[in-house]
Amino acid sequence: MSEQPIRLYMFQTGVLKCKENNIKMNASLEPYEIPVPWYLITHPKGNVIIDGGNAVECATDPVGHWGGITQIYWPEMTEAEGCENALASLGISKESIRYVLQSHLHLDHTGAIGRFPNATHIVQRAEYDYAYTADWFAAGGYIKKDFDKPGLKWHFLNGEVNDEFDLYGDGVIKMIFTPGHSPGHTSFLITLPETGSLVLAVDASYTLDHWNDKALPGFLASAIDSVRSVAKLRYIAERYDALVVTGHDPDAWPSFKKAPEFYS
Template identity: 30%
Template sequence: MKRLRNMLALLAMAATPVGAQQAEAPSGPTLTAFECGTLVQPDLGRFSDTMRFAGERRELIAGCFLIRHSKGVLLWDTGLSPAIQREPQDGMTLTTRIAERLAALGLAPADVTHVGISHYHADHTGGAADFPKAELLIGKADWDRVRSFKRGDPQRDQLAPWLAGGAVTPVEGDRDIFGDGSAVMLAMPGHTPGHSALLVRLPDAGPVLISGDQFHFRENREVGGVPTFNVDRTDTLASHDRFEGIARALGARVVIQHDPRDMAALPPFPASLE
C-alpha cells in the first residue's frame, strides 16, 4: 500500500507541477522590433561611392530589437538620443523612448541584461546610457575607437557608463551571446572597424539576419553599394560577401535596420517573432 501511495504521488507531481512549469517557461527566444527614431536623408549620393542614388531623398528609421531569452534580455542597438525627443535636429526625430517600449512589454530597463551595439555611430548608441547595468557588447575595434574619442563627442558620451567602469565585452570575431546559437554577433568590419551584424535563430520563424549598417536600404543591398563614409572599402565588400553567404546558407530573413519597409514587414510592436 505504501508503495502504491508513493507511485500515485509521483504521478501527481508529474502531471501537475511539471505541466505548470511548461506553460510558464518560454518555448524559445523571441524577437521584438521597434522604431527608435527617424532620419531624413536629403541626398542618398553618399551611400554609394559609385555615384548611384545621388539626389534621391528618403526617410530612414533607426531600428531597435529586443531578444528575450531564458538566459537574459538582449537589446540590439539603441537608436537616437532621448535629447532628440525634446528637440528634433538635422532631420532626426524621436517620439518614443526605449523605456516606454519596454514598459509596454512588462519590462523595466533593469531587466535588460545585454546591450549589443552594431557599431559606435550615434544613431545606434543614442539610448544606451539608459541601461548602465547591462553588459555592453561591442566590436573590439569599435570600442578602441570609442575610447580614443574626446569628451563631448556623442559617440563617446552615449557609452559613458561603460567607459566609467560598467561591464563591457569588446568582441573579437563572432560571439554567441547566450551560448546556444540563438543570438550571434557576426563580425562585419568595413562600415566601422568593429562593425557587427546579428543573427537570431527563432524556433518557429527560423533565422533572422539583422543588418546593422551593412546595408542602409534595399536598393543599396541589391547593388552592393559602399557608402563614402565607410572606413574601409575592401573590408566592406568582404563583409557584403559574408553577409549574403550566411543569408543564402541559412535561408535567413534579412532585416535592414534603417529601411522602413523591412521593419514594417515584421510583426507590429508589441507583437514578436517567435
C-alpha cells in the same frame, strides 16, 4: 531573472531625414528618410537589447545632443520611442535586460547604453577604440556622452577571434564581425524556435541595394571591407535560409512585424 520565452521584437526610434546620397553613394541630393531600427530579444537566460536606436534626448533637443551632424542627419522621434519608454510600454522591466549588444557605436545605435542597471554592454574592441579616435570624416558620428558614462560594464570582442560569437551558447543570438561601415561593426544572426533564422545586417547593409551589390553606401570606413562583409552575410543568410533585415531601409523595413508584435 524573469523567465521569458524566446522572441524577437523590432522597434524604431523614428526616422533620420537626410539626402539620398548619404545612404547610396553618388545618388541624388533629393530628401531621403530612413528608419532607425533596434531590437529586443527575450530569452530565459535574460533579455537582450540590440542597439537601442537614438538616445531619447534626440526627441526634445536634437542639436543639443548631436551637435553639427544634425545638418546632415536630422532625427525625428518621440520620447515614447526612446528604448526605455518603448520597453516599459511592453511591460519589460529595466532590470530584466542582461545584455546590450552594440552593432557599432554610431549615434543612431547608442540609445540603450547606460540605461539598464544590470546590463553588460558588448562591442568589438576595435569599434570602442575607434569611437574615441575616429578620423575627421567619421568623428561626427560618435557622440561620446552616449557611451562614455561612468560605471558601465563592458565586454569586448576581438574581431575574427570572436567571429560568430554565440552569446548564450545555444545558437539563438550570434554576433558576426562585419567591419567596413565602421572598423568594429557587428551584425547578428538570430535563430528562433518557430521563425528560424534572421540576419540583422544593421549598417553592414543599409538597404537591399547594398545587399545585392547594386550600390555602395553613402558612408563607409572601408569600401573593400564593406563589400566583403556583405558577401559574408549573404553566405551566412544562404546557409541558414535566413530572413534578411537591412539596417536603414525605407522600402523593406515596413514589411517586418513591429512591437508589440514579435517573431517567435
